[in-house]
Amino acid sequence: MEEGQALLPNPCQPQAVLVAVLGGELLALVLTLASAPLDGRFWSELSQLSLFVQWIVLGTVAVLCLLHRLIVRLSLMAQIVVVFIVGMGMSLLMSQLALWLMLHQGLDRVVRVTPESLLVKTGGITFILLTVLLRYFWVQQQWRASLQARASAQVQALQARIRPHFLFNSMNTIASLIGIDPQRAERAVEDLSSLFRAALASEERRPLAEELELARRYLEIEQLRLGERLRVSWVIDPELDQRRQVPALCLQPLVENAVYHGIEPLPEGGEVRIEVRGEGGRLCVEVENPQPEAGGGEGRRGNHMAQANIRERLRLLYGERSCLEVRTGQGRYRVRFCLPREDAE
Known part of the structure; x- marks a missing residue:
């Protein structure tokens, strides 16, 4: 499969990593604004949520980078499935790691969240975000394909x-x-x-x-x-x-x-x-x-x-x-x- 048929931008490029980090930080800010009061706890909760979100984002980007050469050879539908599995898997893995730290490092007294709610909220938010992002990249890929078709028609006109x-x-x-x-x-x-x-x-x-x-x-x-x-x-x-x-x-x-x-x-x-x-x-x-x-x-x-x-x-x-x-x-x-x-x- 040609690189032009890849669903996602190359996750190994610094620009892609920077965009992912900034997107994750924006998500953490929005979630904190929606849930935390604007008092002394706001910055504490923002820093904790930012750290958690960046674990998921950077972990997902790292795995996709390692699998990039394999992923671009797959069909578009297979690429969607792989990206979805990697994103959901990394989300659940980091949730389990966060729960382990809370239980074994005494953080459960600082972070007021139950294991069930953390898994459900993290999984739900990740599911929604992946669905929206994959839909966006799918539309982008179809747009690129239409441009390539037009370019091919231009070549044929020039050849004729x-x-x-x-x-x-x-x-x-x-x-x-x-x-x-x-x-x-x-x-x-x-x-x-x-x-x-x-x-x-x-x-x-x-x-x-x-x-x-x-x-x-x-x-x-x-x-x-x-x-x-x-x-x-x-x-x-x-x-x-x-x-x-x-x-x-x-x-x-x-x-x-x-x-x-x-x-x-x-x-x-x-x-x-x-x-x-x-x-x-x-x-x-x-x-x-x-x-x-x-x-x-x-x-x-x-x-x-x-x-x-x-x-x-x-x-x-x-x-x-x-x-x-x-x-x-x-x-x-x-x-x-x-x-x-x-x-x-």
Whole structure:
């Protein structure tokens, strides 16, 4: 099962632990306000209840962290059952421990509660809270699933979009090479087949290395057609882990736009610059091309569907943790997008 199908956030992350602790403290405060008079005993009862609640909260988080790799492989219903059992079990275990301390350490004279009422109240409150929380996380998971479905539809729309002019020009180029340079024609056919294979693939993500190779193959085909008019500059961070997963078809369509809107309209051609680097754990990619006088990336009317498509897919997959921005100036048109750290996805 993919991590995106996990019901709960990763309980091993510090943010999740902090949220759980703050939630437990808020619960203790609410329960104390509802039951204790606002006199000298209020703070005493709040501290005792806070300690008891944090035992349950931290114990539950610790067990869920230990079982996290196993839990995320289960079906959603099985995850709900496991989380419910762990939460209720930890609640009853800590109640028994509290009763033991009260009986054997003389705390029963300080804490005025009977064993039966402690077990019933703790079990009842835990049951209600788990039901509400699991319902909330279930709704959240269904919402994430709908976003992933929309992102998948965006990928399919992008895969279905292959500019006819590119296909026809590529076939004409290959046909012209067959008689004079069969080896280059064969390489062009292989590059073209790789592009179509990527367009027909159903995967939503793929390694960065494959995305870079796909862009290179596309540029090699265009290089055959445009010759010296197309110059390409690659700047790739050597320390970047190219095995990391990125959204499928997040680079090649931008490179295609750079050639179509920035190079083809210019008789003298120009340079497409592609920079891939890490920034504080994030992956940032920038595609830069000449900006014709008619409006850069908009020098030819239409087809910014790829750019809008990628922006929307990044938003669906990563939310506010990703970005795609366009900058123009000094005769250049730049498209830049950044993906969040992999461990935060």
